Amino acid sequence: MSTQEFQRNRDNFCYRHPDRQSFVLCQRCLRTICPECQTQGAVGVICPECLRDQQKAQSPAQKKAERRWSRPRAVSASAGRPIVTYSIIAITAFVFLLTLIPGGFGGAVQDALYYWAPLLYPEFRGTSQPWRLLTVALVHSGIWHVGLNMLALWMIGRSLEPLLGRGRFLTLYLLSALGGSVAVTLLSFTTPVVGASGAIFGLFGALLVIGRHIGANIAGIALVLGINLVIGFIPGFNVSWQAHVGGLVVGLLVAFIYTRTRAVRQRGLQIGLLVAVGAGLVALLFVPVFFPALIIL
Structure with a gap:
């Protein structure tokens, strides 16, 4: 409607x-x-x-x-098929299957990809593993976790990817995943996390902004998003609300950039603003180094 x-x-x-x-x-x-x-x-x-x-x-x-x-x-x-959406689902499902391999191999895969903020900083662990900021979206804690995330990606991606185009959709997904990891770093530094929830919430946020921009009825999307956000704050649910909030904020921001730079002549501006968002997220990762008192353990 x-x-x-x-x-x-x-x-x-x-x-x-x-x-x-x-x-x-x-x-x-x-x-x-x-x-x-x-x-x-x-x-x-x-x-x-x-x-x-x-x-x-x-x-x-x-x-x-x-x-x-x-x-x-x-x-x-x-050209209009959500190839990026299907590719992300396929890659994520493949990685999940790898984590199920017994004999220690599956555990080693998950150990190499999940996100734990101290592993990013040599000052804390003597090593730096920045790939975890994004690979966290590939590993999940169980079949229900990966299933629900990929179902949400499939439902949103089929509508959003053709609207944005493949490149913009992939950029949105990756920046949202990065935003989720940055939020976990600042708001729950010692908490290990897995899952693509940050990226998924970024897609939710983008759908809200773009739907509002084109005049669509976004009440249903807002309700679903609100329910999922509230669940993250309920005690007993093993959910990283920090990743949800971080991904959502970045998704809202990226979608706002897209809606304000639609013209071909604004392509350079759009790319510049997206690079600025990515650079800003990376800059926030230096907060634990220079302002350790500001992070939440």
């Missing part, structure tokens, strides 16, 4: 399929296009009309080169 404001704003819908909402613009004419109308170009996706105009303007030599070297047109049909 959506609001009247959403229905009136035709820029939120594919110009060829008025009933399909999208967040992706043709890189030539800047009209909104749905996944079915997207064809991957050299510098982004273009709509069918711009593709025809481009092909008409080609010289015979260019047409011959395109037939010889370009990808088959069938490839463009998959």
Whole structure:
């Protein structure tokens, strides 16, 4: 369901399929296009009309080169599929299966990937293992943990990835996972954590912002998000609310950047702001080194 404001704003819908909402613009004419109308170009996706105009303007030599070297047109049909979502689910499921291998191998895999803040700082453990900031999203404590997280990723990713595009969606996921790890570092320094919950909450936050931006009814999303946040604070639930909050805040921020830098001419600004978010998160990781009194053990 959506609001009247959403229905009136035709820029939120594919110009060829008025009933399909999208967040992706043709890189030539800047009209909104749905996944079915997207064809991957050299510098982004273009709509069918711009593709025809481009092909008409080609010289015979260019047409011959395109037939010889370009990808088959069938490839463009998959442009709207949530490939990144499916890939993350597949990789996470594969790692989870590795952790189930007996004989110590499964435990070694989990030990190498989970996040425990002291392992990040040579000052505390004599070693530095920064990959754990992101690999924590690959390991889970059990079948229900990984199952619920991947179910949430599948449900959100199928809608959000086609709206944002693969690169922006992957950036959102990774920055949200990083945000969850940073929050755990600052708010629960000695607590070991596993799971993709920080990244998932980042996707929830992004869905809230983008849904609000296009005028969609976000009441249901807000309710589900609120319930999941409250669960993290209930005693007895072995849940890292710090990772949830960190991922959520970063997801909200990244989505806000996306909604304010949609135009092609703002691509450089968008990239710069995303780099700034990543740099800011990394900077916060120096707080335990220079201001150890501020961290919460």
